[in-house]
Amino acid sequence: MTGHLVSRLITGLVLVPPMGILFSALTPSQGVWEHLVTLLGPLFVNTAWLVLGVGTGVLLLGVSLAGLVAYYSFPGRRFFEWGLMLPLALPAYVLAFVYVGLFDFSGAVPTYLRTTFGLQSFPTIRSLWGVVLVMTLAFYPYVYSLTRNAFTTEGARAMEAATTLGRTTINGFFSVSLPMAYPWIVGGLLLSLMETVTDFGTVSIFNYDTATTAIYKAWYSLFSLSAAAQIASFLMIIIFVVLLVTQRILPGHQPPAGHNESARRPIPLTGARAWFASAYCALVLSAGFFLPVIQLMVWAARVAPDDLDGRYLGFAWHSVLVASIAAIVTCTTAFLISVDGRKNPRTAGVTGSSLATLGYALPGPILAVGLFIPLAWVDRQIVSVTEYLFSWKVGPLLQGTFMGAVFIMVVAYLIRFMAVATGAIGNAMRRIPGSMEESARSLNTGSTHLWWNLYLPVLRGGLFTAATLVFVEVMKEMPLTLMTRPFGWETLAIRIFEMTSEGQWERAALPGIILVLTGLLPIALGIRHSDHARY
Amino acid sequence: MHAIELIGISKHYAKVPAVCDVSLKIGDGEVVALLGPSGSGKTTLLRLIAGFEVPDQGSLRIRGEEVSRPGFILPPEYRHIGMVFQDYALFPHLTVSGNIAFGISRDTVDKKRQTEEIARVFGLGHLLHRYPSALSGGQQQRVALARALAPRPGILMLDEPFSGLDTNMRIEMRRELRDILKQTGTTAVLVTHDSDEAFAMADRVAVLSTGRLEQYDTPDVVYHLPRTPFVASEVGQADLIPGVVQNGCVVTELGTFQNNRGFPTGKRVVVMIRPDDIDFTPDAAGEALIHRREFKGSENLYTLKLSSGQHIRSSLHSLSVYPESTRVTLTLKATHTVIFECER
Numbered sequence: 001m002t003g004h005l006v007s008r009l010i011t012g013l014v015l016v017p018p019m020g021i022l023f024s025a026l027t028p029s030q031g032v033w034e035h036l037v038t039l040l041g042p043l044f045v046n047t048a049w050l051v052l053g054v055g056t057g058v059l060l061l062g063v064s065l066a067g068l069v070a071y072y073s074f075p076g077r078r079f080f081e082w083g084l085m086l087p088l089a090l091p092a093y094v095l096a097f098v099y100v101g102l103f104d105f106s107g108a109v110p111t112y113l114r115t116t117f118g119l120q121s122f123p124t125i126r127s128l129w130g131v132v133l134v135m136t137l138a139f140y141p142y143v144y145s146l147t148r149n150a151f152t153t154e155g156a157r158a159m160e161a162a163t164t165l166g167r168t169t170i171n172g173f174f175s176v177s178l179p180m181a182y183p184w185i186v187g188g189l190l191l192s193l194m195e196t197v198t199d200f201g202t203v204s205i206f207n208y209d210t211a212t213t214a215i216y217k218a219w220y221s222l223f224s225l226s227a228a229a230q231i232a233s234f235l236m237i238i239i240f241v242v243l244l245v246t247q248r249i250l251p252g253h254q255p256p257a258g259h260n261e262s263a264r265r266p267i268p269l270t271g272a273r274a275w276f277a278s279a280y281c282a283l284v285l286s287a288g289f290f291l292p293v294i295q296l297m298v299w300a301a302r303v304a305p306d307d308l309d310g311r312y313l314g315f316a317w318h319s320v321l322v323a324s325i326a327a328i329v330t331c332t333t334a335f336l337i338s339v340d341g342r343k344n345p346r347t348a349g350v351t352g353s354s355l356a357t358l359g360y361a362l363p364g365p366i367l368a369v370g371l372f373i374p375l376a377w378v379d380r381q382i383v384s385v386t387e388y389l390f391s392w393k394v395g396p397l398l399q400g401t402f403m404g405a406v407f408i409m410v411v412a413y414l415i416r417f418m419a420v421a422t423g424a425i426g427n428a429m430r431r432i433p434g435s436m437e438e439s440a441r442s443l444n445t446g447s448t449h450l451w452w453n454l455y456l457p458v459l460r461g462g463l464f465t466a467a468t469l470v471f472v473e474v475m476k477e478m479p480l481t482l483m484t485r486p487f488g489w490e491t492l493a494i495r496i497f498e499m500t501s502e503g504q505w506e507r508a509a510l511p512g513i514i515l516v517l518t519g520l521l522p523i524a525l526g527i528r529h530s531d532h533a534r535y
Numbered sequence: 536m537h538a539i540e541l542i543g544i545s546k547h548y549a550k551v552p553a554v555c556d557v558s559l560k561i562g563d564g565e566v567v568a569l570l571g572p573s574g575s576g577k578t579t580l581l582r583l584i585a586g587f588e589v590p591d592q593g594s595l596r597i598r599g600e601e602v603s604r605p606g607f608i609l610p611p612e613y614r615h616i617g618m619v620f621q622d623y624a625l626f627p628h629l630t631v632s633g634n635i636a637f638g639i640s641r642d643t644v645d646k647k648r649q650t651e652e653i654a655r656v657f658g659l660g661h662l663l664h665r666y667p668s669a670l671s672g673g674q675q676q677r678v679a680l681a682r683a684l685a686p687r688p689g690i691l692m693l694d695e696p697f698s699g700l701d702t703n704m705r706i707e708m709r710r711e712l713r714d715i716l717k718q719t720g721t722t723a724v725l726v727t728h729d730s731d732e733a734f735a736m737a738d739r740v741a742v743l744s745t746g747r748l749e750q751y752d753t754p755d756v757v758y759h760l761p762r763t764p765f766v767a768s769e770v771g772q773a774d775l776i777p778g779v780v781q782n783g784c785v786v787t788e789l790g791t792f793q794n795n796r797g798f799p800t801g802k803r804v805v806v807m808i809r810p811d812d813i814d815f816t817p818d819a820a821g822e823a824l825i826h827r828r829e830f831k832g833s834e835n836l837y838t839l840k841l842s843s844g845q846h847i848r849s850s851l852h853s854l855s856v857y858p859e860s861t862r863v864t865l866t867l868k869a870t871h872t873v874i875f876e877c878e879r
Contacts, residue, residue, distance in 0.1 A: 157624040163611040164585060164618035165638030165686060172612075175637075179628045 008340075010333050014359045014415050017370025018236055024226055024373045025233035039214065040234060047210045047235075049128055050135070050203075051193055057136030058192040061284060062143025063185060067173065070151035071159075073266040074277040081148075082523075084281065085141050087288035089519030091476040092138035093201025093496065094512040098292040099134050100125055100205055101299075101505030131206045137288035138202075139195050143188035150181035169267060197239065198363035200479035201493075205500050211235040215365035216479060225372055232366040239361050293516060299509030307510055311490075316514060319491040322406070322481070323474040326413035327467045333414060334421035334466060338429045339455055342437075360419035364412075364479030371412055371484070405486035412484050417473050421466040428462025468522050475518045536599045538563045538690055538722040539584060544593035546579055553579040555746040556593070561739075564720045566713065568733035570769065571743035577726045578694060580743070584724060585618050585692050586611035597690065617683035618692040621699075623675050625667040631678050632663040638686035650685065656715065657681040673704050680712065684721070691716070693725040697732065709735045730770040734758070742766045759871045767807050767873065774847045775805040777877065785874055788841055789865060792872045803877040810836060810850040812869035817857060821864040823847075825857055839863065 068074075069081050087095075103109050103125035113119040124130070155177040162172035178185075203210050211231055219228040269277055359367070432454070440454050456463075474481075478493045485494065492511040499508035539561040546554040554576040561567050569577040582588045584595065586608060595603035597616070602609040617638075626634055636650040643649060654660050657677040667675055676696065683691060696712075697705040713736055716723050727733050733740045734754040742749045742757060742765075749769075750762045761767035764775060778787035780802045785792040792806055815823065815837070826846065827838040834850045837857075841847060849865075857863070 154627075157620065157622065158626055160587060160611070161618065161620060161624040161626070161682075162637070164614075164616060164692075165682070166612050166615070166640070167638075168610075168612050176626055180626065182628065 010414075011337060013411070014418065016374055017362060017367045017415065018358070020370040020373035021229045021232045021236060021366065024229035040211070040231065043209055043211045043214050043231075044234075044238075046128075046208065047197065047212075050131060050196055050208070050210065053128065053132035054135045054139065054196045055189060055193055057132055058140045058143045059185070059189060061136060061140040062188060062192075063147055063178075065140070065281065065284065066144050066147035066151055067177075068277055068281070070148050070155070071169065071173065071177075071266055072269050072277060074269045074274040076278050076281065077266070080278075080281040080285065083285055084144055085523055086285065086520075087138055088141045089516055089523055090138065090289065090292060091201065091478075091493075091515055091519065092135060092195070092199060093205055093478060093500070094296070094508075094515060095138050095288070095292050096131075096134045096202040096205040097496070097500045097505050097508050097512070098295050099130065102295060103130070126206050126208075128208065131203060131208045134202060134206075135192075135196055135199070137284070139192035140284075140288070142191040142195075143185060146184040146188040146191075147181055150184040151177055155180055194361050197235075198361070200364055200482075201497065201500075204497075212363045212365055212479070215363070215369060216483065219365070219369060219483065225369060225376070228365070228369045229373060232369050235363065236366055243358075243361060293513075296509045296513050296516065299506040300513050303506050303510060307507060312510065315490050315492050315495050315511060318489060319475050319493070322409060322413070322491065323471045325406075326410055326417070326474045327471040329410055330414050330417055330421045330470045331425070331463055331467045334418060334425050335455075335459065335463060337418075337422060338425045338459075339451075341426075342429060359415040360417070362416070364416065364477065365483060367412055367416055368480055368483035371408060371415075375408060402486045405484065405489075409481070409484040409486075412480050413470075413474050413477070416477070416480060417470045420469050420473060424466035424469060425459060425462045428459045428465075432458050465522075468525060472518055472522055476515055536563070537561060537596070538565070538598060539724070540596040540599075541580075541584075542594050542596070544580075544583060544590045544595060546576075546583060546588060546590050552576075552746045554583065554590075557743075557746075557748045558593075559741060559748065559751060561722060561724065564717075564722055565738050566716055566723045566725065566736055568725045568727055568737035568740045569743060570727060570730060570733045570740050572728055572769070574745070575743040576746035577728075577743050579746075581692050581694055581724060581726050585616055586614050614690075615686075615688050616690045616692055617686065617688035619679050619683045619694065619696045621695045623667075623679040623699075625675060625678055625682070627667055630664050630666055631659055631670070634667065634678055635659075635681045635685050637682060640686065653681050653685045672699050673708070676700060676708065684715070684719070687719070689721060691721050691723040693723060695726050695728070697727075705732070706735075712736070733770075740770075742769055744769075760873060761807065764805070764807075764875050767875075772810050772848055774808045774810075775875070776808055776845065776847065777803065777805050778874075779803055785872075788843055788845065789847075789867060792874065794874070795872055796874050798874070798876070804874050805877055807873040807875065808847060808867075808869070810848040812867060813847065813849040814851070814866040814868055815839065815849055815863040816866070817861050818864040819862055821862040823863050823865055825859050825861045825863060828857070828859060839865070 065080075065084055069077060069084070101107055103122075105122075105124070107125075110119075110122045113122060158176045158180055159169070159172050162176045163169070167175065197210075198212065199210075200212050200216065204213050204216075211234065215228045215231045215235070218224055218231060268274075362370075436458075437450070437454065440450055476493060478497055481491055481493055482497060485491070490498075492514055495511045496508045496515075499505075499511075537560045539559070541557055541559040544554055544557045545552070557576075557580065559567075569580055571577045579588060583590055583603065584597075586602065589605070589608045590603055591605060593604070594601055597614060602614060626637065629637065632650050632654065635654055636646060639646050639649055651660065651663070654663055657680060659674070659677055659681060662670065662674060662678075667678065670678065676699065679696070697708055700708060709732060715721075723736075725733070725736055727736075737754060739751060740754050740757045741751045744763075744765050750757055750766045752760075757766060758770050761770065761773075764773075767773040767775075776787050776789055778785045778792070780786075780794055780798045780800050782800070783794055785794050785798075785804055785806060787806055789806075789808070798804055815821075823839045823841050825837055826840040829836045829838075830853070831850075832853065834853050835855065837849045837851060839847050839849055847865075
């Protein structure tokens with residue numbers, strides 16, 4: 001019973017940031033409000049364009065690549081099948097600074113074009129199109145992986161049925177495969193768009209102002225928590241509405257149990273078509289992974305002699321330390337919630353998972369601001385109570401102290417990445433049939449025994465997956481770390497932020513490479529993104 | 536002209552033979568069952584006919600036209616062969632009427648009426664606007680059949696279509712489907728591992744073992760005159776009683792049988808006895824002993840122990856109940872004698 005209570009409390013923790021923001025938004029401070037109204041309009045227009053552009057981009061790339069790889073065979077298909085997931089290893093902001101570094105006015109490509117061809121006007125990369133291009137390359141794998149999964153399992157069987165009913169492959173694709181894959185495509189699209197809306201690093205590198213960066217700026221340069229809360233409340237309401245609407249319109253049919261033993265063999269492409277298919281996949285993969293990684297390595301090699309010193313060990317150590325703590329805390333919590341959801345399926349399951357999703361949908365700055373508001377209040381209460389009771393003068397406990405900041409940071413990560421962990425663990429949990437639990441109970445096992453001898457061993461794989469994913473996400477996380485870290489404390493992601501905000505792309509390459517290597521970890525371990533779809 | 540003609544078809548998966556040199560002719564309007572245990576290649580054979588697999592050797596003709604040979608395959612969509620999948624493979628995003636109408640040609644004038652017509656035949660008239668996820672297993676099965684038959688394919692492939700249904704439903708569906716196939720004159724190939732189903736549905740049964748065609752005959756011939764011990768045990772219960780050829784007859788513990796395969800004198804052979812070939816009466820001086828009785832509802836299946844220790848089964852009317860260890864005398868009532876070479 002205590003386990004139930006604990007898990008409900010932790011699930012409730014997710015509600016703290018939105019509540020804090022709404023509370024604060026209802027008590028606006030003087031002056032800031034007028035300033036915001038003029039500011040907010042263009043910001044939301046910017047965000048809307050971004051959503052539209054990236055949404056279209058990831059749909060086009062993701063679905064076309066998935067269809068090609070699932071239904072046709074061409075040179076390199078086996079490699080592209082998983083290789084097209086590689087861009088997930090690159091944090092979007094790393095891809096962003098590589099592209100800005102390459103294509104900015106003083107970058108390698110325009111300089112080459114100017115000196116060689118005398119080409120003077122070159123479209124600037126720091127535009128909506130630049131951001132859309134980079135984000136599309138960074139986020140299309142979400143759509144790709146989920147859609148390919150749908151195409152190769154249920155889709156393949158249905159395609160066979162369609163051909164026996166006289167439809168050609170192309171016709172069958174549009175009349176059966178595509179509409180059937182609709183829920184997965186929308187799922188992948190939602191993931192991409194969540195990443196787009198919550199993105200902070202990429203848009204700040206491009207100087208493309210969105211609501212997310214505005215929250216950070218309001219907090220950082222105006223030093224106004226309430227101004228930040230105002231913007232946050234607007235964005236939050238929009239995200240809520242979008243989430244609600246999509247959950248309504250998503251069709252109810254669930255992923256199949258995965259019986260693809262007689263999946264249709266891919267149709268061989270020949271001649272020019274085959275090479276065109278290979279070239280298309282290679283182009284996307286080069287633009288989204290190989291070229292940026294090569295550029296990173298070149299830059300890193302150039303600056304390493306000067307830059308690579310003891311401090312880097314410190315950055316890396318900080319990153320690994322918080323990421324590990326966050327991974328352990330988050331996975332333990334997710335495990336408790338999953339087991340609780342199992343025991344109380346009616347109450348815990350639905351609310352738990354949808355609340356966890358909420359944390360993932362909230363942009364880092366909103367989360368940070370939403371945490372600070374109640375924490376600042378708690379701090380003030382502690383200070384005034386101790387003063388009143390003991391007439392001691394104490395400083396704030398949570399804010400300003402090192403341990404307090406680390407605590408806030410870990411709580412913030414916990415809220416943000418709960419969905420990642422519950423997704424992976426929940427998937428593993430579903431593989432324990434109810435009968436297995438009942439048979440364990442009928443063998444007269446106590447509750448403790450059940451935990452140690454059933455849940456933990458069976459969920460070991462799921463826990464490992466969850467821990468790896470949370471670890472990697474925290475390593476990459478920029479805005480939350482930026483806003484909650486102890487003063488002057490640097491991690492790899494922070495280092496990248498600092499270097500890129502000064503336009504020193506080359507010097508950001510070194511921490512960038514380390515993050516890419518970390519990001520390759522789940523892919524190398526064979527953890528597929530489709531295994532932990534987070535919505 | 537045969538509806539389907541297989542000539543020396545072989546298919547390997549990564550060097551493992553799935554179908555070995557199978558030749559088969561299926562007449563127009565005939566219903567043929569491919570019977571065999573799992574791994575016997577029956578599903579591969581079905582998929583070869585449907586056009587999902589390319590044969591390594593041999594050729595396949597449909598309605599007299601060659602559609603498959605090594606290196607060439609007419610795609611399934613041009614074969615006009617309907618198919619019912621084991622898991623039904625219904626389109627989840629389409630309603631029942633959408634599923635049924637899917638294969639009906641766009642040029643058909645009365646597409647809607649035709650859809651409703653076939654839905655009515657399969658008792659789906661009231662479910663036209665439901666989605667597959669809202670249907671029971673039996674209803675889904677009916678939609679799968681209706682969808683496959685709606686374009687009037689003339690040839691229908693059925694891959695273990697009734698395996699998802701409970702026994703009563705299965706028997707009812709078999710009967711119903713056979714009537715519809717016969718009324719429409721549809722040629723059908725049915726994959727099954729259940730000999731009862733093969734016998735109930737098919738005009739002819741093709742028994743397969745590890746990719747080879749063991750026998751292709753009408754159900755009663757397959758049952759009474761199996762060509763190999765494998766077929767004998769695949770299509771029903773059979774006991775093999777050892778014997779020796781002497782003076783032009785086969786001499787066994789149960790008596791002498793006609794040496795209808797002309798085996799040479801002294802050859803060791805086995806005689807197939809089915810439980811319904813043998814009767815017994817209680818007799819204190821009898822040579823056999825009742826070892827076990829299993830009550831099967833309409834009959835009692837007795838296992839008898841002969842003096843040599845050999846077991847043999849006999850089925851009797853369900854009302855003739857004898858206790859175990861009763862001594863009995865056996866009477867043979869077989870009309871056919873089936874003799875195989877002794878395997879050892």
